[in-house]
Amino acid sequence: MEPLSSPLFASLLAAVSWLVIAALALVPAGNAFFARRLAFPLGALIGLSLASFGLQSIWLHAEQLTLPLGLPDLPFHLRIDPLAGFFLLLLGSVSAGISVYAGGYFRTETAGRLALISLQYHMFLASMAFVILADDAYLFMVAWETMALSSYFLVTTDHERPAIRSAGFLYLLVAHLGAIAILLCFGVMHGGGDYSFDALRGAELTPFWATVAFLLAFFGFGAKAGMIPLHAWLPEAHPAAPSPVSALMSGIMLKTAIYGMVRVIYDLIGGVRWEWGIVVLAIGAGTTLFGVLYALMQHDLKRLLAYHSVENIGIILLGLGMSMVFLGFGHPLAGALGLVAALYHTLNHAVFKALLFLGAGSILHATGLRNLNDMGGLIRTMPKTALYFLIGALAISALPPLNGFVSEWLTFQTALQAPLLEHGVVRSLLPLFAATLALAGALTAMCFVKVYGIAFLGRPREVRHPAHARAEGGGHDAGSMEQYGMAWLAAGCLVLGLFPTSFLLMLNRVGVSLTGQGLSPEALESSWLWLVPTAPERASYSPIIFLLVVLAVVLITIRLVRGFYHGRVRVADPWDCGFPEQTTRMQDTADAFGQPIRHVFGPLYLMKRHLPGPEEANPRYSIKIEDRHWYWLYLPVARLADYASSKVGLLQRGRISIYLLYSFLTLIALLIFVR
Amino acid sequence: MALPLSGQIVNLLAALLLLLAFAMLAQRRVLTLIKLFAWQGAALAVSTAIVAYATGQTHLYFSAGLTVALKVVLIPWLLHRLIDQLQVRWDIETLLNIPTTMLAGIGLAIFAFSLATPISQMASTITRSTLGIALASVLLSFLMMIVRRKAVPQVIGFLSMENGLFFAATSATYGMPLVVELGVALDVLVGTFIFGIFFFHIREQFDSLDIRHMEKLKED
């Protein structure tokens, strides 16, 4: 193996370079010159190269490497295969955009904070790369938990605020519990050899233990991915972090959980069963709906985006679940299609969610605002950001011809393979899950109309906010580095949306490497213009033609209208409906926009409303939506632990005689036992 | 097989030891407790000396001498002095009433005997049957420590446990090697000194040697 031409070695080198950048951040010279000027652009370059190595490895055979580190009997094993390559591509390319953005975003930090952020940021990136490259349980766990730890410290960057501290705590706690489940899963899979993935792959499991391993992996990784009911940390932690970090976490880190799920379930456990798929589908559907419905209720922009991450994880799970159902029933073609759809959505979500979080970061930087209810009219002060954010918003709303649509379309196509299934109930279940997806897609569109309409359009809603003086008067658009970062990701949305076929071929390689079979030959032989999931007469989609036609039609219309009619325009005040005292506060707020949803889905929410009375001089409506999971899952568990510890506490009442009695009784009991 | 005379005497002394242990368990007055403790030490020393004489293990004489010096003379004297200085001559309060304690003690003794019987069968020493008694007196001292509420009786309980251990050593094996015996004795001595220091500190802090004052550190 030529080390230099090997993508595995090169990826390792890239990951180590991130570690080196992290370490260099501690060099205090020149007001943290390195961290301020060089670290992030360099990190972005490394990300790009990592993406290219990953891309390369998708088309190659799997490679392995062993490092002389780690446990005595279990040195660090590394491996790169199409699946790992795909996720490296995701990590590298998305993080490149985020890193460029971060280079601009963090520039104004104080030296000490900046050094810490740069250290943890690049450590975070490197640990994610190692998670993907790991080929044994130990290295995987080390990288996995390092990832949790470094992101925890990033989340608590602004630790002066108590809310952020508790968010960080919750985050790390859930992450740790998830990690414990994953560890247990590796233990269950273990079949006598060591803990390298090769040995785990080779282990023969009975159906019972395979199912146990599946459930452990699913919930362990699901805790990280933010699926319900283990999602509670996500909407707390992601908004708490600085925006580029939120982008990294939502965009990439959640995907490492998907990676882990696919790796463990498809690759290590193998022999996927359809019952597992039903579990995944059920949780996925719940997660999807829950995520989007709660997102609609949010008025904190970053929190809203975080809930959308929950939703999109649900969509990915729907794809995975369908794939598992088909594979379990012995339909590898449809199974591969589901997997491809899920992985495609993984990549898409990484790109547009990162873009949206970066946009939210720019808003926060420029105006200091996170609450949508205070925003409005930002399109005038930050037109570039508005454009990029619009692309992200359309993409996440699954509107053609952007990328979100492609993966949802593929998921729908997978669901439409349902007639293949012999099992009547399952066959009719799949379209129902597709219906959830449809509902979620439409709700997402509603939510992003709300976000975009309220943040960027209209007029500033609240003047009481001091930051608004800035936003109205001297508000500024994002800096150039930030814009480059967002432009890169926006371009990603377009490319992924317009050229899906090349990505489909790539993902097909991943599917082949995992399930042994890929998409149908007809699908693979279709030209680059046409996206064909199974056969051209069944379904096809060509985003380019689509876009060209829309553009052509729109241009023709403009041309015609301009050509035939005059272009005279008068600018006036908006119509006041005969009520001259219109104020900006009379616009819809984010809370108001969610009102139909609250009405339709009322029982789902735990609402605390404050309705202003007729006498109030300064009436304000406010609403607080709480997550029911807190009350039926998290708090009871916490109370149970508390109760147990209060009972255990009774053991130790301070009286020495009692302590002596314990020793005495222990002795006597053991003596009796010995006899 | 009839026991030789020395064996019979040792057995007698062992019974005395056990009786003294019970007496200490039942005793309410500190001064008497110290006296009983001294007597226990004396019985231990005599039995050790007899074993030494009967078996020709010369180091046991040394051990007996050490016991006399420490447990019959030095430690009771130290305790007396402490009690004089600290003026703690009150009656002893117990957590459990005396009859119950005695009943528990009898149960313990039976348990100890049944536990020791199979082992003492293997012993080759003339004193082997006393192993059960030694174990019983260790457990009885333990029980005494549990039920006493004041610091001084607790310490006496501890020391009497040490006596039981010594007795076990002589009865089962004709005593531990000398270096160990010396080490143990040193530990006991230092321990007693430290106890003494503690009595003063405790008294200084709490105005009493009642360990009920020392129940502040706990989980709530």
Added chain:
Amino acid sequence: MNQLPGIALQVLQSVLVVLVAPLVMGWVNICRAWLQNRSAPSIWLPYYTLAKLFHKDAVIANTASPLFRLTPYILFGCMWLAAGIVPVLATDVPFAPAADIIALVGVFAVARVFSALAAMDTGTSFGGLGARREMMIGFLAEPAMLMTLFTAAFISGSTQLPTIVETLAHREFAIYPSLAFAAVAFLMVLLAENARIPVDNPATHLELTMIHEAMILEYSARHLALIEWAVAIKLVAYMAIGFALFLPWGIAPAGDWSALPLALAALGAKLALAGTGLALLETLLAKMRIFLVAEFLSTAFLLGVLGMLIHFLVR
């Protein structure tokens, strides 16, 4: 393969739809007037209105952004595109492989999102109100629509409208109970999506009830004209989808030019019939309270799902 005739047909078909759409609107209005015992306006009135609007000076709110001015064109483009995908006259639609029924729903979604955004752009309370209601109807109607389409897709094994039509139109005659459910669901979605009674009233400006009109309050002149025209095209497109799924007879099969005149006639008849039916419905029904719409559309969704399930059960 020579695709030129196909493309020509495609262009012809979409231009036809665009041009005919106001006429259908006019027809519906006439029927309604007749049914309500009013004297009917001219069937050409929508054309007059459009021409009038195109000639006026546009007034744009000073709070509007470029998005506001772009939106009418996007709307119009989207609807034109939708009209191009649906096989109105013939199944020989070369553009159809580029966008199947899911993409078709996507096109309508794009239009909806942009019109809602434009409504919020001027920062008036009416705009926001309209946008929010429109999006609510959208999220309820879209899944119902997809379910309806999926039923047809399951029957024909394809998500491409021409294939669906060919399958449905040229199969042996059989009663599909699933399609019956789907048809009812589709009708309900059609009413909701096109802002018709009982969901919305295209002729009202009452703030308590209006949905679509609230969104376009700020538009005037040529922008308004484009929007109104787009609305008309949308109605025709929906009707055409309905014909394709439930009344596919008469649509010319691919390559069969001789069937075109018949197809044209069939289309005219079907449109006239549908317009009458729509007017009848609008006359018979009363406008619902806004939150009853949710129930109305969830019924549609339920029917769509039921149709699909029935398809699986009675297969």
Added chain:
Amino acid sequence: MEIALVLGMPLAGGLVLALFGHQRWAPEASAFMSFGTLAAAALLTARVIADGPMTALNEQVFVDPFNVFLVALTAFVAFTTALFSRPYMRTEEHHKRVNSARLRLYHSMYQLFTFMMLLTLLSNNVGMLWVAMEGATLSTVLLVSLYRTPASLEAAWKYFILCSVGIAQALFGTILLYFAAEKVLGPGGNALLWTHLHEVRGQLEPTVLSLAFVFLLVGYGTKVGLVPLHNWLPDAHAEGPTPISAVLSGLLLNVALYAVVRSKVLVDGALERNFSGGLMMGFGLLSVVVAAFFLSRQKDIKRMFAYSSVEHMGIMTFAFGMGGPVAAFAGLLHMTVHSLTKSAIFFAVGHASQACGTQDMASIRGLIQQSPTIGWGLALGTLAILGMPPFGVFTSEFMVLTTAMREHPWATPFLLVALGVAFAAIFGKVQPMVFGETTAQRQTHPPALVPVFVHLAIVLMLGLYIPPYLVDWYRQAAAFIG
């Protein structure tokens, strides 16, 4: 020679400091003596690596792979703790919590304590091991009550009584052991020599040995802090001076566990069934679970970490109880990383509580703002002790858990629940202490944080890479423990 030096340095230190411990230079002298001990231990280690096991002083002391590694560890942590106690005790003096007489006691007893622990480890005579262990108790009991506050007196009293009583049971066990050995080896000193006992362990009487093991386990287990014998431990840790808490947790518990493991080796040789292992696993598991639930109710920071020590000693006991090369390896590794991490935590905690003037966790806030190094030291140390990779504690826990899953699957749910609860409890309390608005004040003496970060760096290294000679060493010891 090296052995004599290892034992002689702290003994001499204790005597010298008993005379001069009140001088200004006493802390430096103490650190110097500890450094001497460390150097001697290093020499000894090198010698053992080169020449293999050996005995000395008329076979009364011996070195084998098992104890030499603990000797090195003990000497190392004793040295770093001496470094730490230099500024710590000066600050305490500055705050008038101790006077010079007590400082003399402190420094002298500290050295003696080191001596006693090293003697326990090196002693070949099982009886002397007992004597030294009791000596270790005696030398620390006055240190626990150094502040003479009511609470510290109470803690010291409990420590003294419970440990003395416990260890008295161990003496009974030793007597039984001698009783069994005497039949094989004949009466006299040899029958208590470990090296001889180990050779004949197969011939020892099983019933006696199982009885002996019960007494030894209860006796030394009290010092290990196994539940329900642990009650002295949190009190003594919380009320004594922090350097003493550090060595109690970091070293004394290890030494006591060492004694238990030594006993186990003998018993396993004599008994067919895995009697000792079962008992140890049971105690280990109970300790882990109970300690985890104790954690969440703590208010005192040192008390909380004391319970964490109980938990970790439970893990080690469980690991040694499982036996086998991997579990024993893991147990040894856990001993190493736990003592390094826990002492590092106590160093950080000591400075933190001095800076805030309290051990009450509710009043310690925002350490990172006042002193980033203390804050980070505490945060990283806590995460390390909670088993977060890449720190070494995770390495050993990984090995323990994976072995347990293979061999005793029933135990893993308990372990995992306990680890989860412990994580929530400790981390939830430490986080607000480290982050947020600060309550800390500037300190008069610059804190000694080199030890903290040196310890953590070693622990970090052990998480990623265990040097080959260390692996060999652990393996030999693990093979020996079995």
